[in-house]
Amino acid sequence: MDRIESGTVPEGRLTTEPSVSAETRVDIAIVGAGIAGIATAYYLCTRHRAKSVLLVDSRQPMSFTSAQSGDNYRNWWPHPTMVAFTNHSIELMEELARESANVFRMTRGGYALATRRRNIDELVAELHNAYASTGDDQIRVRTGQSNESYQLPESKNWERAPDGVDVLCSQSLIRKTFPAFSEDIENVIHIRRAGDISGQQLGQYMLQHIRAAGGRKIVAKLRGLEHGQHYVLDLETSDGTQTIRADSLVDAAGPFAGGVAAMIDRQLPVANIFQQKIAFEDTRGAVPRNLPFSIDLDEKQLSWSAEERQLLLDDSELAWLAQTLPGGTHCRPEGGERGKWVKLGWAYNTDVSSPQEDLANEPMLDNRFPEIVIRGAAEFIPAMAEYIELPPSRFSQYGGYYTMTEENWPLIGPLDNKGAFINGALSGFGSMVACAAGSLAAAWVCGGDLPSYSKQLSLARYEDALLMSELRNSHNKGIL
Ligand SMILES: Cc1cc2nc3c(=O)[nH]c(=O)nc-3n(C[C@H](O)[C@H](O)[C@H](O)COP(=O)(O)OP(=O)(O)OC[C@H]3O[C@@H](n4cnc5c(N)ncnc54)[C@H](O)[C@@H]3O)c2cc1C
Numbered sequence: 001m002d003r004i005e006s007g008t009v010p011e012g013r014l015t016t017e018p019s020v021s022a023e024t025r026v027d028i029a030i031v032g033a034g035i036a037g038i039a040t041a042y043y044l045c046t047r048h049r050a051k052s053v054l055l056v057d058s059r060q061p062m063s064f065t066s067a068q069s070g071d072n073y074r075n076w077w078p079h080p081t082m083v084a085f086t087n088h089s090i091e092l093m094e095e096l097a098r099e100s101a102n103v104f105r106m107t108r109g110g111y112a113l114a115t116r117r118r119n120i121d122e123l124v125a126e127l128h129n130a131y132a133s134t135g136d137d138q139i140r141v142r143t144g145q146s147n148e149s150y151q152l153p154e155s156k157n158w159e160r161a162p163d164g165v166d167v168l169c170s171q172s173l174i175r176k177t178f179p180a181f182s183e184d185i186e187n188v189i190h191i192r193r194a195g196d197i198s199g200q201q202l203g204q205y206m207l208q209h210i211r212a213a214g215g216r217k218i219v220a221k222l223r224g225l226e227h228g229q230h231y232v233l234d235l236e237t238s239d240g241t242q243t244i245r246a247d248s249l250v251d252a253a254g255p256f257a258g259g260v261a262a263m264i265d266r267q268l269p270v271a272n273i274f275q276q277k278i279a280f281e282d283t284r285g286a287v288p289r290n291l292p293f294s295i296d297l298d299e300k301q302l303s304w305s306a307e308e309r310q311l312l313l314d315d316s317e318l319a320w321l322a323q324t325l326p327g328g329t330h331c332r333p334e335g336g337e338r339g340k341w342v343k344l345g346w347a348y349n350t351d352v353s354s355p356q357e358d359l360a361n362e363p364m365l366d367n368r369f370p371e372i373v374i375r376g377a378a379e380f381i382p383a384m385a386e387y388i389e390l391p392p393s394r395f396s397q398y399g400g401y402y403t404m405t406e407e408n409w410p411l412i413g414p415l416d417n418k419g420a421f422i423n424g425a426l427s428g429f430g431s432m433v434a435c436a437a438g439s440l441a442a443a444w445v446c447g448g449d450l451p452s453y454s455k456q457l458s459l460a461r462y463e464d465a466l467l468m469s470e471l472r473n474s475h476n477k478g479i480l
Contacts, residue, residue: 026054028445029233029246031222031260033057034066035203035430036423037252039438040445042206045213047439048446053210054244056235058221062203065254066430068359068400070277070345072293072332073432074111074194076130076165078476081453082409083130086429088451089436090193096205096435097158104201108158109292111191112178114380116298120167120187123297126476127165127189138164147173153292158195166190180288180381196293196332199431218242225249225263227418248419248445255355255401257424266415269405269462270425271352274364276399277345278373279334280392286383287342293332295480296380299324303375321372328480329376331384344373347402347428347479355401365399402427407471408479412440413458421445422459428480 028044030037033055044050055061073093075086097106115123124141131138142150147170151162168174168188174181178188207217220242224234230245253260258268301324304312312322326348334341349364356362366372370391378384404427405411411425423441426433440457443450461467471477 024054024242025230025245027052027246028248028250029054029056029231029244030250030252031056031233032252032254032257033059033061033217034064034252034254035062035069035199035434036254036426036437036441037250038062038203038206038210039434040250040252040423040441041210041215041438043439043442044445045210045215048442048448049213050442050446051214053215054246055210055215055217056220056222056233056244057217058219058236060219061207061217062200064359065400065403066199066203068277068398069199069431070332070343071196071199071431072111072194073197074191074293076111076113076191076194077478078126078130078474079471079478080130080133081456082478084133084451084453085436085457086433087134087193088439089433092435092439093197093202094158096202100205102158103205104198106158106195106197107156108161108193108195109153109156109290110161111194112153112292112294113189113191113297114178114181114185114294115187115189115296116184118186120169120189123187123189124167127167131165134164139167140164141167142170142173144170144172150177152177153190154290156195156290161195162192164192166192178291178294180286180291180383181294182380182382185380190292194293197431199434202431202434218244222253222260222263225260227264227416227420231264231420248421249415250421250423250441250445251415252423252441254424254426255403257403257422261415261422264416264420266420268411268422268424270403270411271406272355272401272403273349273351274353274362274399275345275347275349275402275428276365276369276373276397277343278370278395278397279341279343280387280395281340282333282342283340283392284383284386286381286386287331287333289333289337289339291331291333293330294381295328295330296376297327299327300329300376300379301325302372303379321368325376329373329380330480331377331381344377345480346373346376353401355403359398359400362399365397370395370397402479404428404479407468407474408477409461409471410437410457411459412437413444413454413460415459429478 220235220237231249233244
């Protein structure tokens with residue numbers, strides 16, 4: 001298989017900002033122009049009318065973790081706080097989709113969660129708990145009688161798709177709606193407020209508005225940070241060094257957020273875990289073009305021949321591949337109804353990395369991953385098995401860090417009590433929460449109105465022993 005590059009920002013796509021002079025004073029400096037930093041700048045400039053906002057990044061905007069995103073979104077979370085947070089983010093995205101004539105191609109085919117479990121009482125109870133505040137009619141269990149009113153995922157138009165969750169327990173309905181799924185799939189949970197966007201286009205759209213409102217960006221690496229009367233940023237630029245003074249600072253440095261916080265002696269409870277995806281042309285038509293983003297929820301053993309299994313078990317480095325692997329293998333068609341590509345992912349890695357500046361040098365970028373994820377996908381979409389024997393001739397393999405807290409909740413709020421803030425730990429959900437995260441970070445910076453969940457998403461949650469114990473004991477942390 002030939003590997004091809006993906007996830008890079010096309011040249012010339014981003015215009016240069018008006019120059020930032022050698023010694024500059026700004027109101028708010030944001031370190032990081034990934035989707036977290038850009039969304040923060042967007043809400044600062046547009047909603048709070050902040051006049052002097054500077055984005056600092058050593059790379060082009062949206063070119064690090066944010067360029068690796070699968071760009072999927074969902075309001076499906078095991079906890080009501082994260083449901084409220086993602087629902088708000090989706091509302092804000094819908095607002096932007098409306099006002100921009102959907103320049104970032106928001107769709108809403110849903111998420112189809114497939115399981116072989118016959119008894120899904122626990123999963124349904126989790127849905128009721130998570131969606132409790134969104135209304136009683138949000139969870140519709142389809143056992144046969146109520147099949148007629150189930151709206152098929154035919155149109156991915158976000159304005160026409162229903163809300164809530166359809167729990168498909170009827171075999172006939174599952175076979176008719178998801179003919180690509182393996183026949184041992186007993187139940188499908190169809191999350192309706194879910195789909196995909198173009199994160200790059202969303203970032204570009206926000207950048208245009210930031211520029212129009214007078215916000216600026218500088219290509220520079222933050223080397224040091226001090227706090228006296230102001231935050232003093234020591235920057236390395238392509239032609240030397242520069243000092244910027246800022247009244248407020250936002251750490252939106254993605255995988256490097258811990259390093260930026262450490263410059264002002266703050267420790268962040270985050271780790272970086274590398275996760276991968278592949279994309280390839282589905283020349284054999286294994287994945288129907290109208291398939292929603294689909295996830296196999298079940299733990300599984302991959303299908304190896306007896307001989308292959310023995311060889312794996314005899315190799316201490318590979319033995320794990322012959323053992324039970326976690327659920328979460330996912331697949332979706334890429335490029336719309338007329339496209340041919342598919343994307344596959346499986347966030348099974350749990351090893352913590354020290355983040356590399358060049359993602360292609362991450363030792364966890366594993367050349368066995370394409371075969372592993374195709375084998376995983378074949379367990380619930382059997383037609384994928386064809387690609388085990390005859391792998392796709394061209395494919396794109398890429399990866400990036402899930403920068404995450406142990407409980408897999410983000411960190412948005414004050415970093416110290418002098419004017420530094422964090423918008424980070426966005427794990428595998430940064431594109432979908434970007435709008436709510438940016439809006440929340442901007443409100444913290446400007447002293448604006450804060451939503452009810454703001455404390456829970458900030459560092460202050462670690463003082464709430466009850467919440468932390470609930471989160472640490474939860475078996476489902478919403479990692480995909
Ligand atoms: C494989 C993969 C698939 C994913 N799929 C999805 C998905 O389907 N849906 C979803 O919602 N999310 C997904 N995510 C998660 C999402 O991509 C991230 O949460 C999000 O991109 C994080 O954005 P960020 O702005 O925090 O970080 P980044 O995009 O990494 O931005 C941080 C920026 O800070 C800059 N920086 C760091 N340190 C410094 C410094 N010292 N000086 C100057 N600049 C600095 C970096 O150059 C970088 O540009 C996925 C992630 C991965 C890895």
